[in-house]
Amino acid sequence: MLKNLPKKIKIVEVGPRDGLQNEKEFISTDVKLNYIQKLIDSGLETIEATSFVSPRAIPQMKDSVDLFEKIKTTDSFKKSSVHFPCLVPNMKGFETALKLGVKEISLFSATSSEFTQKNINATVEESFVRMEEIAKAAKENSIRIRAYISTAFGCPYNGEMPASALVDIIERFEKLEPYEISIGDTIGVATPAQVDSYLKEVLKVVDKSRVAMHLHDTRGMAVANTLVSLEHGISIYDSSSGGLGGCPYAKGATGNVATEDLIYLFDSLGIEHGVDLEKLVDASSYILEAVKKKTPSKFLSAYLKSRK
Amino acid sequence: MLKNLPKKIKIVEVGPRDGLQNEKEFISTDVKLNYIQKLIDSGLETIEATSFVSPRAIPQMKDSVDLFEKIKTTDSFKKSSVHFPCLVPNMKGFETALKLGVKEISLFSATSSEFTQKNINATVEESFVRMEEIAKAAKENSIRIRAYISTAFGCPYNGEMPASALVDIIERFEKLEPYEISIGDTIGVATPAQVDSYLKEVLKVVDKSRVAMHLHDTRGMAVANTLVSLEHGISIYDSSSGGLGGCPYAKGATGNVATEDLIYLFDSLGIEHGVDLEKLVDASSYILEAVKKKTPSKFLSAYLKSRK
Numbered sequence: 001m002l003k004n005l006p007k008k009i010k011i012v013e014v015g016p017r018d019g020l021q022n023e024k025e026f027i028s029t030d031v032k033l034n035y036i037q038k039l040i041d042s043g044l045e046t047i048e049a050t051s052f053v054s055p056r057a058i059p060q061m062k063d064s065v066d067l068f069e070k071i072k073t074t075d076s077f078k079k080s081s082v083h084f085p086c087l088v089p090n091m092k093g094f095e096t097a098l099k100l101g102v103k104e105i106s107l108f109s110a111t112s113s114e115f116t117q118k119n120i121n122a123t124v125e126e127s128f129v130r131m132e133e134i135a136k137a138a139k140e141n142s143i144r145i146r147a148y149i150s151t152a153f154g155c156p157y158n159g160e161m162p163a164s165a166l167v168d169i170i171e172r173f174e175k176l177e178p179y180e181i182s183i184g185d186t187i188g189v190a191t192p193a194q195v196d197s198y199l200k201e202v203l204k205v206v207d208k209s210r211v212a213m214h215l216h217d218t219r220g221m222a223v224a225n226t227l228v229s230l231e232h233g234i235s236i237y238d239s240s241s242g243g244l245g246g247c248p249y250a251k252g253a254t255g256n257v258a259t260e261d262l263i264y265l266f267d268s269l270g271i272e273h274g275v276d277l278e279k280l281v282d283a284s285s286y287i288l289e290a291v292k293k294k295t296p297s298k299f300l301s302a303y304l305k306s307r308k
Numbered sequence: 309m310l311k312n313l314p315k316k317i318k319i320v321e322v323g324p325r326d327g328l329q330n331e332k333e334f335i336s337t338d339v340k341l342n343y344i345q346k347l348i349d350s351g352l353e354t355i356e357a358t359s360f361v362s363p364r365a366i367p368q369m370k371d372s373v374d375l376f377e378k379i380k381t382t383d384s385f386k387k388s389s390v391h392f393p394c395l396v397p398n399m400k401g402f403e404t405a406l407k408l409g410v411k412e413i414s415l416f417s418a419t420s421s422e423f424t425q426k427n428i429n430a431t432v433e434e435s436f437v438r439m440e441e442i443a444k445a446a447k448e449n450s451i452r453i454r455a456y457i458s459t460a461f462g463c464p465y466n467g468e469m470p471a472s473a474l475v476d477i478i479e480r481f482e483k484l485e486p487y488e489i490s491i492g493d494t495i496g497v498a499t500p501a502q503v504d505s506y507l508k509e510v511l512k513v514v515d516k517s518r519v520a521m522h523l524h525d526t527r528g529m530a531v532a533n534t535l536v537s538l539e540h541g542i543s544i545y546d547s548s549s550g551g552l553g554g555c556p557y558a559k560g561a562t563g564n565v566a567t568e569d570l571i572y573l574f575d576s577l578g579i580e581h582g583v584d585l586e587k588l589v590d591a592s593s594y595i596l597e598a599v600k601k602k603t604p605s606k607f608l609s610a611y612l613k614s615r616k
Contacts, residue, residue, distance in 0.1 A: 191576030268499030
């Protein structure tokens with residue numbers, strides 16, 4: 001038990017994008033930039049910065065061009081010491097990213113067409129037609145691709161999704177040559193038993209070094225699910241600082257697992273992550289104040305209380 | 309991974325005692341009894357009913373004699389189909405329990421004298437002197453003993469406690485011949501790594517069939533800690549319905565892990581527990597309304613939302 005765990009993991013901080021996209025009140029570009037700088041200062045080396053989506057669909061991301069222009073002025077971008085992937089839903093978004101000098105994009109699909117229909121107005125099949133075109137253009141421009149699979153364990157419209165659907169989407173994505181595939185428990189229904197059995201299937205078709213887990217803590221299972229993933233050798237975890245977030249298209253989904261929860265777990269297991277918890281908590285406190293919310297993370301709540 | 313888990317587990321529901329003892333506003337005896345009856349109806353077979361403590365120390369438990377008199381009128385008590393252990397801190401409490409016809413008592417100590425001093429005004433050493441006398445009297449009267457060890461992983465005054473301290477207290481308790489030893493993460497600081505390494509030591513001195521885990525979810529680790537405990541073959545879990553509770557002497561401790569969280573986990577793993585989730589949620593909703601609180605359980609929150 002708790003054997004053969006990875007010695008070092010990578011955290012993909014999704015707070016600025018997945019964490020904020022659902023916030024109704026617009027957060028100014030400067031506040032977003034300050035937040036990102038604080039995340040950088042904490043030692044995070046991959047920060048999903050924004051998405052180039054329709055401002056009608058996701059008003060919170062309407063300043064994505066401005067924000068990325070400002071990110072480009074940071075040392076971390078210039079020295080390429082931090083990765084700033086940006087989510088891109090279609091060719092239009094890709095063209096914006098390309099013009100801006102984005103070095104990495106995230107593409108996404110799901111295991112369920114009901115979900116993609118409501119999310120991007122396309123079937124899963126159609127989403128891959130779109131993505132093939134984008135991936136080709138990205139390759140020609142040396143832009144790296146990260147793949148997201150939503151509703152990997154369950155869909156708000158379709159219920160539980162089988163492991164075979166996940167494996168099928170992974171195999172499709174592999175043709176687009178992503179450097180990483182992130183498995184999303186979009187509505188936070190996954191259980192340790194399910195993660196265990198699904199990962200057994202997943203790892204037959206993709207090497208564990210390229211698999212990321214993107215867990216939501218809707219039902220309080222995210223830490224246990226991370227533990228099971230670690231036992232499978234998975235070393236990449238998506239999370240949002242402070243546990244902000246939730247998918248606007250996924251009914252009842254609360255936030256991503258908090259980066260702080262993962263760090264508490266990793267620290268206890270002696271797993272290296274390179275993040276300064278105190279500085280990360282500062283970043284989370286800053287953004288939580290800006291969105292006027294309390295953290296849903298029990299660990300962070302207890303930590304903030306003990307610091308008083 | 310997730311192999312050799314117990315096929316069947318026992319839940320020790322501590323809501324009526326550990327869950328309620330910290331509530332400032334007095335909950336009437338009738339409400340407590342209704343709550344207990346609802347817990348019985350859900351299929352729970354062990355329910356910690358109350359404690360015979362000083363009403364000055366724990367005002368919420370001042371009606372313990374009345375409450376137990378009413379419990380005695382239930383079918384479940386008469387038929388001994390449900391166990392109702394009661395917490396007893398001293399000889400005076402034991403004598404009350406004996407007179408009332410209590411069949412099981414819970415005795416408790418801790419790994420830290422700083423904790424027992426504040427809790428029961430005695431060192432750990434002194435607590436065992438007291439308990440030896442009680443245990444002797446209990447044995448003479450065929451009353452079963454359950455042992456609680458508080459602060460097994462960490463103490464609010466002393467910080468992290470070593471596994472050796474826990475093993476030492478278990479060995480002392482064993483002389484009192486308890487039918488079960490419950491290991492308490494009183495302030496909810498335990499991590500999966502710690503649970504793993506401590507249980508390795510614990511199971512050298514006591515059979516896994518007699519070990520219970522009493523986890524608090526203060527830092528959101530309780531489900532992951534349960535998972536690790538299951539992997540060690542532990543089959544007894546203390547929890548409170550709705551996640552109510554917290555120790556009045558343990559600064560910053562929030563509630564026990566919610567019984568609902570455990571059931572979601574057990575169900576996903578195909579582990580038998582004998583509890584009807586829907587009826588349990590009714591019991592939790594009833595008591596949460598009575599104490600005017602929202603559940604701290606993410607699973608229960610999502611469940612209640614989906615039921616609307």
